Amino acid sequence: MSERNENFGDLTAAEFDEVIAAFGSPGFHDMAPDVFFTALAAIDEEQPRETLEFSATIIDGQLNFLEPAPLHAHGNEIQLGDKRLVIKLVPEIVSAAA
Amino acid sequence: MEIHLNPRLTQAHQAAILKYSRNPRALQKDEWVTALAAFDLLSACRVVREGKSQTFTQFYEESVDRPYATAFISDLLAMNDTEGEGMRRAEEIKTQLLADLKASGLSEPLTAEQRLLLTYCIYWWVAFAKGYITEVAIFQDLARSGIVFQAHDLSQFSERFSPDDLTVSGMRGDIKSSTYFLHSARHFPLKHDFYIAALYDPRLRQQRRVVIMQPGAWDKIDGDPLVAELEQAVALLPQPVKVLVKGQGLVVVEYNLWKEKILALQQ
Numbered sequence: 143m144s145e146r147n148e149n150f151g152d153l154t155a156a157e158f159d160e161v162i163a164a165f166g167s168p169g170f171h172d173m174a175p176d177v178f179f180t181a182l183a184a185i186d187e188e189q190p191r192e193t194l195e196f197s198a199t200i201i202d203g204q205l206n207f208l209e210p211a212p213l214h215a216h217g218n219e220i221q222l223g224d225k226r227l228v229i230k231l232v233p234e235i236v237s238a239a240a
Numbered sequence: 241m242e243i244h245l246n247p248r249l250t251q252a253h254q255a256a257i258l259k260y261s262r263n264p265r266a267l268q269k270d271e272w273v274t275a276l277a278a279f280d281l282l283s284a285c286r287v288v289r290e291g292k293s294q295t296f297t298q299f300y301e302e303s304v305d306r307p308y309a310t311a312f313i314s315d316l317l318a319m320n321d322t323e324g325e326g327m328r329r330a331e332e333i334k335t336q337l338l339a340d341l342k343a344s345g346l347s348e349p350l351t352a353e354q355r356l357l358l359t360y361c362i363y364w365w366v367a368f369a370k371g372y373i374t375e376v377a378i379f380q381d382l383a384r385s386g387i388v389f390q391a392h393d394l395s396q397f398s399e400r401f402s403p404d405d406l407t408v409s410g411m412r413g414d415i416k417s418s419t420y421f422l423h424s425a426r427h428f429p430l431k432h433d434f435y436i437a438a439l440y441d442p443r444l445r446q447q448r449r450v451v452i453m454q455p456g457a458w459d460k461i462d463g464d465p466l467v468a469e470l471e472q473a474v475a476l477l478p479q480p481v482k483v484l485v486k487g488q489g490l491v492v493v494e495y496n497l498w499k500e501k502i503l504a505l506q507q
Contacts, residue, residue, distance in 0.1 A: 174441070
């Protein structure tokens with residue numbers, strides 16, 4: 143028998159109140175060590191699930207993303223959720239040993 | 241109030257948030273990444289009220305952080321028993337916050353979307369509160385222990401966003417609750433020399449702190465640690481262990497041992 147995943151819409155008001163109350167319990171946010179290291183191990187093993195490809199040209203020494211792009215991209219900037227990624231081209235650093 | 245969920249937030253993500261919220265211990269290893277990713281996807285969900293559209297992050301900043309965060313930190317800095325009194329104050333604010341949100345339209349019967357917004361706000365409020373309670377408690381403990389350190393000035397709003405929480409013997413440090421550490425470790429290279437993370441020992445019913453260091457920071461205060469797989473680390477503590485996270489070596493030691501080593505270095 144497969145177990146259906148319960149979701150927020152399935153909860154009674156009292157059950158949802160219990161969820162909200164659980165955040166304040168001592169073991170939430172400050173996790174038990176075994177739980178913390180299990181979560182860290184999961185992060186360690188996480189693989190990228192999606193590849194986003196951008197095309198760009200260089201105009202007046204600055205990167206310029208082209209449309210279409212998989213995320214909002216303008217000039218040398220990409221908007222990712224609440225973050226703005228700014229890609230800057232810098233002069234090549236020539237190794238002293240070269 | 242209208243809520244538009246991020247189209248990338250699947251039913252599986254929402255179920256993982258619920259399972260995690262009810263009991264983190266119930267998550268299987270492979271469910272952890274889904275749960276943490278789900279909280280990221282929640283950030284980009286949108287709330288529309290009175291013609292204004294905000295992401296959940298912006299809603300949190302306006303409705304939770306701005307009215308409550310600075311005053312809470314000021315209260316913490318004036319407390320004698322930061323951990324006991326601080327958590328009580330955080331709970332009082334949580335109750336007030338729920339009343340505020342109810343008054344703004346988030347009252348029963350709640351839709352699943354509204355419950356997700358409330359979950360997002362309370363999850364991050366408690367994470368914020370616990371993080372700062374631990375931070376202030378650690379600053380007080382280090383001072384009592386005679387350790388010389390420089391801390392950012394929490395009474396100044398702008399200092400909340402300083403790159404380092406503290407500097408000890410030239411090493412840059414950050415203090416985090418377990419969940420903040422996990423969210424950071426998933427997204428960003430761990431650049432600080434050390435992280436003090438708050439864990440909780442359910443057997444002793446008390447907080448248990450560890451320090452997670454770059455190998456260079458450990459070398460500065462001691463020798464070779466035991467090398468362990470991540471999931472073995474907990475069994476080897478309190479011995480210092482070295483683990484790999486995304487190819488980056490990190491040394492994990494008990495907080496009290498770290499303090500002993502720092503004191504020896506400073507003396």
